[in-house]
Amino acid sequence: MSVTFLHPWYALLLVILPFVWFLGRRFSRIQRSLRCVLLASLIVASMQPVLIHQVAQQHTVVMLDQSDSLSDEAKAQAVVLLKQQLASIQDKANVDVLQLAGTPIAIDGLAVHYFPSAQSSLSQLVSQALSLVPVGSSGNLVLLSDGQATDPHWSRDLTLLKQRGIVLNWIRLSAKPQTPFIANAESDAVRIGSQPALHVSIEGIDNYHQSLSLQVFKADHLIAEKSLVAEQWRGHSSISTSLTLGAVSEEFTAVELRLTTADKQTQFASRQLWLAAQPAYSLLFVGNDPQAERQMQQLLGSGFQVVQAKLPLAADTDFAQYQAVMLDDIGSTALPELTQKRLLTAIENGLGLFYTGGEIAFSKGGMATQPLAQALPVKLQQQEQQREPGVSLAIVIDSSGSMQGRPLELAKQVARLAVRKLKPQDQVGIVEFYGTRQWAVPMQAALHPDDLERAIGRLQAQGGSELFPAIQEAYFGLKNSHNRYRHILLITDAAVEEENYQRLLRFIAQDQINVSTVLVGESTDGEQRMAEIANWGRGRFYAIHNEFNMVEINLHRPATEPQSILRRGDFQLLHTATQTPLPVHLQDYAKVQPQPAAQVIWQETHSGDPLVSSWRYGAGRVSAFMTDPLGSGTQGWQQWPEYGQWLGKQITSLTNMQQHLQLHSERQFNRLQIQLDVAADVRQPTLQWKSQSSESWHNLSLQQRSPTLYHADLDIKNSADVLLQASDGVHLQRAANGASSDIAPEQQVSQQWSMLLSQVVHLSGGVQLDGTLANLPTVSPTLMGLAGLSLYPGLLFAALLLYFVELIYRRWPRALVVSGTRV
Incomplete structure (x- = not known):
């Protein structure tokens, strides 16, 4: 309880009270007091004091729905229930009735607020009912309706109901059956x-x-x-x-x-x-084939803008211009380490990566040890295998007269042992020299070692020793061989002519052909010369004096190289989630293992090998396709009409992770609320709008709610189509909101919208009853409303009463005292 004054400035008149007291000092103290109190009462009354106090209040609003979604029986039932509810209320002064649509009804002693809405906007009806409940009083809202609300805008109503402690009760009536x-x-x-x-x-x-x-x-x-x-x-x-x-x-x-x-x-x-429609997806294609850009653009269609990068990919490439990057069967030489690190940063910020190819991409290209490997959803483990590269061997045998007897037999035995060490994929040839040189066995594959040994056995000692032209002949025979290792094996007793062997042998060695020498026989005179020849030819020197010194010359050198991971054949793709196979088959793919946290989207039907695997990396997504989209593995796919669409889906699933701009709009009757989400690096986005009939765009002011969130409101008729576009200077995002998108036609209210009323009733503390008031709870006036009592009349009455008291006191006869005697 408190007192307030409508005209408090009149209190300044109270300063005259001391003067009234002082000027009336010839009167008695009682009379002066009466006059001062009288004047004070008049001054306070002129200030118009009001006593504020709390009173218990309760206001009831009954809402009657007569819209077309109700059956005729339900409409009549609603009127009956309305009258029953009003009859139970004693104080009609605190009752209001709202009617939505239908024929207006009349209630004795009450004014009915009528809303001729063609559609059941129950949320607006409840909003109007809330406005009729005085602030501070308890309220009881009763809704007689089928609950078919044609809009979902209940949030404001629910907030007010909970803030003010007002209860919404719903008497549910039957609706007409809906048609599809x-x-x-x-x-x-x-x-x-x-x-x-x-x-x-x-x-x-x-x-x-x-x-x-x-x-x-x-x-x-x-x-x-x-x-x-x-x-x-x-x-x-x-x-x-x-x-x-x-x-x-x-x-x-x-x-x-x-x-x-x-x-x-x-x-x-x-x-x-x-x-x-948003702008075409921007795809950076990185591949070795200069024609791939045109082929990929034709395959993906106009929904993509394919740009092919030059190799090697430059470190200053602006990845922010693109929504996805496709690396097609390239190795580490085409992707420098600095470029890979910047690409990783771009992926962490939301860029999509589509990694495709065969052996180069997943094995031989050396990407397993590169920084980019950590972002791939598959393991690039280079499985190594031991492999013996091919050998080409030219055996030069001295068959001159000095080799007669044991030396020639030793030479034949050395040659036979060397031939036996060869593999079928190796090549071998035999040159003999005895005053001239000739091919006893021309260079050929070592497929038939028995024939070679028989040819060796037919050699006979005769003529002189001319080694130099024999070495030249062997060199010319090996020069065009493509095997990794090429050797000349020289077998002689060292009784040869003097020539400039050093120059010839160094020339041969520069051509990656090695020359080894074997000295046969008991003579040791030529050891130094044979050792020098082997040294100049970057080979080895062997001395075999008899059968007990025999050695096996093995020219193979096992080498380690990556094991092939390419699988060839006819393979079917199976979608792991739906178990749906693709109608086309692969001809080859790279067999790899997925990362433990990666998702295998497509796999090979029988082996379960991953063919398309994907995972999140930072804010972006990376997918790997274990074949070349334009290569031999997908040759049959080019005739598949849906290949471009299928491949496009694999790429667009990556770009959805990178949204520089996200534009959302929502209508609420004649207001359009717009929300724009931007990437963290966007500073000044712009937003424009226009109606369908307008040719020009209009700027719309954005309010920043957070570093990446902007908001805008547009007041526009609900019946207007609104087109929107936002930009950050590089990227563009479009959106549209159709006319009356938040209003459903009568009798076409979805189940989702119709359930909203039940939630509002429950959260407000009300009840939902089916066609009866029997269990409708009463709301006690527990909330105390504020009321004002004017003290102005009372003060005027008090002033008038004091005036009469002062007058009587002044006129009342008094006894006189003369010389001490009362008269």
Whole structure:
């Protein structure tokens, strides 16, 4: 309880009270007091004091729904329930009645607030009821309705109900049976050139047992159609379906969905949907084939903008210009380490990476030890194997007269042992010299060692020793061989002519051909010369004086090289989630192991080897496709009509992780609320809008709510289509909000929207009853409202009373005292 004054400045007049007291000092103290109190009462009364105190109040608002969604019986029942509720209330002064649609009703002693709405905006009806409850008083809202609210805007009502402690009770009435209608329709992400899929939810089919037809029109031209058979929704209250549209060529496209009978004679519902096409995906293609850019662009279509990079990929490449990067069968030489590190940073910030190829990409290219390997969803482990490279051997045998007897036999035995060490893939030839030189066995594959040994056995000692031309002949025979190791094995007794062997042998050694020497016989005179020849030829020297000194000359050198991981054959791809196979097969793929945390999306049907694997890396996503999209593994795919679409989906699944701009809009009657999410590095985004009929764009002011979140409000009629586009200077994002997108036609309210009222009633503390007031709780006036009592009349009455008292006191006769005697 408190006192307030409407005119407090009149209190300044109280300063005259001391003067009144002082000037009236010739009067008695009682009379002066009466006059001062009288004057003070008049001054305080002129200040108009008001006593503020608390009183118990309760206000009841009954809302009557008479919209078309109710049956006639339900409308009549609602009126009866209304009268019953009013009859139970004694204080009609604190009662209001609201009626939504229908024929206005009359209530004796009460004014009915009528809202001739063609649609059941129950949220607005509750908002109006809340405004009728005085601030500070307890409230009881009673809604007589079927609950078919044609808009979902309950958030403000719920906030006010909870803040003010007002209860909303709902008496649920029966609604008319619904006919089939389109409850919801949305599309996949739309890009210029893409073929988006529409996902449609149909309700109101509980009691409908005939087939339906769903059609999509663009400017009255049919662009897609799908038949729905009644058996598909038997036992269900709703059905979801999808249909694919043709390639989108415009930035903004309006389509109309129509739901009709199968014969298209009766239309149940229609719904408009706007498609806002985003710019084409920007893809940086990194590959060895200069023609790959054109092939990839043709394969992916106009929904992608393919840009091929020059090799090696420069470290200053601006990856921010692209939404995804495709590395197609390249090794570490095409991707410098600094470039890889910057690419990793870009992926961590949201860039998508599509890593494809065969042996070079996953094995032989040396990427296993590179920084980029840590971002790949598969393991690049170079499995090594021991392999003996091919050998080409030219055996030069001295068959001159000095080799007669034991030396020639030793030479033949050395040659036979050397031949026996050769593999079928090796090459061998035998040159003999005895005054001249000739090929006893021309250079050939060592497929038949027995024939070679027989040729060696036919050699006979004769003629002189001319070694120099024999070495030249052997060199010319080995020069065109492609085996990794090439050798000349010289077997002689060292009784040869003097020549400039050093120059010849060093020349041969520079051509990666080694020359080894074998000295046979008991003579030791030529050891120094044979050792020098072997040294100049970068080979080895052997001395065999008899059978007990025999050595086996093995010219093979085992080498370690990566084991092939390429699998060739006919392989089928299987989707791991749906177990759906692809209609085309692979001819080859790289066999690798997935990372433990990676997701295998496609695998080989029989072996389970991963063929498409993916995982998150930072804010981006990386996928690996274990074959070359344009190579031998996918040769048969080029004739598959859906190959481009399939490959595009693998790439777009990466780009969804990188959203520089995300534009969302939501209508609330005649206001459009817009939210723009931007990447962390975006500083000054811009937002523009225009209506469908307008040619020019209008700037819209953005309010920054957080470093990456902006908000804008646009006041515009609910019946207007709004087109939006946002930009950060590099990227562009489009969105559209169709007319009345937040309003559902009468009798076409989705189950999702109709359930919102139940939640609001529950959260406000109210109850939901089915067609009866029997258990409707009463609301006690526990909340104390504030009331004001004016003290002005009382003070005036007190002043008047004091005036009469002072007058009587002044006129009242008094006794006189004369010389001490009362008269």
